[in-house]
Amino acid sequence: MSNDEIFAAAYREHYWAVSRYVARRLDGRSGEVEEVVAEVFTVAWRRRADLPPVPLPWLYGVARNCLANAVRGYGRRRRLVHRLGNDESAHGRQVAAGPDAEAPGSWVHEALSRLSSADQEVLRLTAWEELGVEEVAVVLGCGVRAAAMRLHRARRRLRAEIDRLSVVAGGMP
């Protein structure tokens, strides 16, 4: 198979998994999700000669960078672009959850959001992307032992936040 065919197969197999990765971190703002996913695969296309045999963790790593860029902006002019676009799209394009639209498990999200972004990411990769610790290491670009340690610490901190929230709420659901 040529690089192009391998790329196309990876695209078809992993497009939705990558979309879910992005959506989980963009609160599902659908217009932006598609944009970022398109960027991920554009980058992957340009580097298709480097596509690993198990491409998904690598694709998540690319997505992580694209997300950071999407938020931070590539540079001054692109930040302007982003701002102009958001000014227009901000009005009524995102469905705002009302106070009574409590999704089940939203308190877990609340607990998660109180952690550092590094802790959140290692926990999301493990619990939502369901990656093993070697795969987490690929995404984060660190060694396996470092990934294992980060996960261990993040779990403890999440546990602490959950305990705090359940004390306030008056018991575990």
Next chain:
Amino acid sequence: MTDELELLHSANPFTADGPFYGDGPLDHHAERRLNRLLHERRSGRRRLLWSLVAGAAVVATVFTLLLGGPSGTPAVAAPRPLVVQANSTPVSLKQLAALAAAVAADGTPVLRKGTHVQSWSLGMSDDKPPVTIPEERIVRWNADDSHTERVVEDGHVLKETTYPPSWSDVPPEARPPHDVAGLRAYLQETAYSKTPLTTPELLAAVGELLDHWTLGARESAALARLLAGADGLRPVGEVTDRLGRRGEAYVYRQSGSRLMLIMDPATGAVLGMESTFTKDQPEYGVEAGDVMDYSAWTR
């Protein structure tokens, strides 16, 4: 006590079997983007222009205006915004739409796949100068469904590429309808939107359509009616467009930028679009009145 990872796992906002972003075959947009990558299309640039204007993603070039002078050396200066003729009486889009309908009575000219567009856009890379030379792009389709794309810059053919036969039933490669409702849905699909388009989104989608198709009289008539129904497009009067043609201008104001739609007063067809910054943004190196990008289409 339930394991904290288990708790987090059960609160996964998007799952492989869920209703959003669930596993399955690619949707139209994903499929289209894959095709574009495989054929090395200009998807990167198109997407950038899209978000740039949050609307009119159309680039027009009139290199005759910019290249000026008998010496023929390109004047790499930013284009000046089009000026609306003072004392011209604006023509409403409704009137233009009625005219377009009348002109479409005999069904000619007919729809044709391909485009001839002249475009210019402000450079977006931080390390290169912001002004780029305008380009002319000519796309012609052949009877065997292959097509040729020629890019001309500064009078030189930069690139001529022939693509193998391809077919697509996805906008904007698919044939556009010539009824208003159908065209509206087509443009919504072009814009990847699941909801009705705002005016800037509509203009951007129209730009994408015109970058792929040369509309016939019937399609132009439907488009004119669609545009007449769009919010916020204000008729401002007559302009001379980037190709020296007489046009009627319609303006949509956004925060920070102004979109201009230019229509042919004789036929009601879309001649071009452009967008201009309306505020100084010194931290980005732009001033009020700087042109962001423009496009002009010819048959």
